[in-house]
Amino acid sequence: MKLQIAIDNANSSNIFDIVDPIADVIDIVEIGTPMVIREGQTAVRMIKEKYPDLTVLSDSKIADGGALECQYAVDAGADIITVLAIAADQTIQDVISTAHESGRKVMVDLLSITDIKARAVELKEMGADYIAVHTAFDVQKTGRTPYGDLKQLLEVIPADICAVAGGVKLSTVSDYAALHPGIIIAGGALYNAPDVRSAVIEMKEKISAQEE
Numbered sequence: 001m002k003l004q005i006a007i008d009n010a011n012s013s014n015i016f017d018i019v020d021p022i023a024d025v026i027d028i029v030e031i032g033t034p035m036v037i038r039e040g041q042t043a044v045r046m047i048k049e050k051y052p053d054l055t056v057l058s059d060s061k062i063a064d065g066g067a068l069e070c071q072y073a074v075d076a077g078a079d080i081i082t083v084l085a086i087a088a089d090q091t092i093q094d095v096i097s098t099a100h101e102s103g104r105k106v107m108v109d110l111l112s113i114t115d116i117k118a119r120a121v122e123l124k125e126m127g128a129d130y131i132a133v134h135t136a137f138d139v140q141k142t143g144r145t146p147y148g149d150l151k152q153l154l155e156v157i158p159a160d161i162c163a164v165a166g167g168v169k170l171s172t173v174s175d176y177a178a179l180h181p182g183i184i185i186a187g188g189a190l191y192n193a194p195d196v197r198s199a200v201i202e203m204k205e206k207i208s209a210q211e212e
Contacts, residue, residue, distance in 0.1 A: 001177060001207050004057065005200065006165065006187035008032035012042045016050070021197040023051050025204065028080070028183065030057040041076030048077030055079045061109060063087045066094030074102045080130070085110045085119050089126070096127045105129035107163060116149055117156045124157050130183060131157060135166030145172070150179055173203050177210035 005026050007018055019029060031043045036058060044058050058078035062069045066083065073081045083095040085108050092108060099106045107130040108123045110116055120131050133149035146166040153162050164176050165185035176184050184207060193199035 001180060001211060002027035002183045003200065003204050003207060004028035004030050004163070004165075004183050004185040005190045006030040006032050006059065006185050007043075007191050008034045008187055010035060010043075010191070012039055012046060015043045015046065018191050018196055019047055019051070019054075022200045023054055025197065025200050026054075028055045028057055030059050030185065031078075032187065033059045033061050036060055041073055041078065044073065044076040044078050057082065057107065061111075062091065062095055064091055066091040067098045070095045070098040070106075074099065074104055078104065080105045080107050082107045082109050082132075084108070085113050085123060085131075089122075092123070092128075093126055100127070107132055109134050110149070110153070116152045120153055120157050124161070128161070130161050130163050132163035132165055132183070132185070134164075137166075140167045147175060150176065150181060154179060154181070170199065170203055170206070174206045174210060177207040180210070 010018055035043055044056055047056050056078055057080040058073040059082045060069055060073055062083040070081050081099055083092050096106050106128055108128045109132050111134045113119045123131050133146045133153050135144050135146040146164050150164045159180050160182040162181040163183035164181050168186040169189040190196055190199045
């Protein structure tokens with residue numbers, strides 16, 4: 001299982017305050033959608049220039065213009081690009097084709113999808129590299145978590161291409177790790193921690209404990 005940090009509340013002037021302390025211990029660094037909206041792929045490019053071996057995900061959440069938007073992320077150096085599962089099949093296929101032509105990978109975000117199992121099967125057949133269940137930040141306020149969605153996802157596709165996001169914390173990560181998804185994604189619980197490196201290491205230890 002890999003740990004991905006989703007960095008939403010930062011910018012190009014302070015991104016390395018978060019990344020530098022964890023570059024050698026984190027598996028995937030995600031430049032979150034708010035950052036992509038604010039500054040495009042700037043932070044992706046900066047991180048790949050400084051840490052070329054670090055896996056960087058651009059959470060572009062592409063919904064249209066699949067090939068073009070994906071190419072922007074690819075050109076910046078993104079290793080993984082996200083596209084929304086609610087997008088048209090053609091858009092998703094264009095993102096996958098564009099990414100794969102450059103040796104990059106695609107994560108499809110099941111945000112707002114009601115029939116998780118059916119859509120996940122379709123996405124796998126399209127060639128998605130990763131498929132993620134995701135409880136939206138706004139929806140988390142209602143108390144909803146992605147745990148049940150992850151269990152559904154794991155019933156229909158291989159665990160190693162499953163990802164989970166949406167309010168994962170140090171206190172809950174073991175529950176998700178016990179289901180063995182390929183990628184566990186945590187955001188504010190890590191980058192808002194008093195010591196981001198310690199938080200990442202602690203979360204990775206909790207994940208590793210479930211692999212034994």
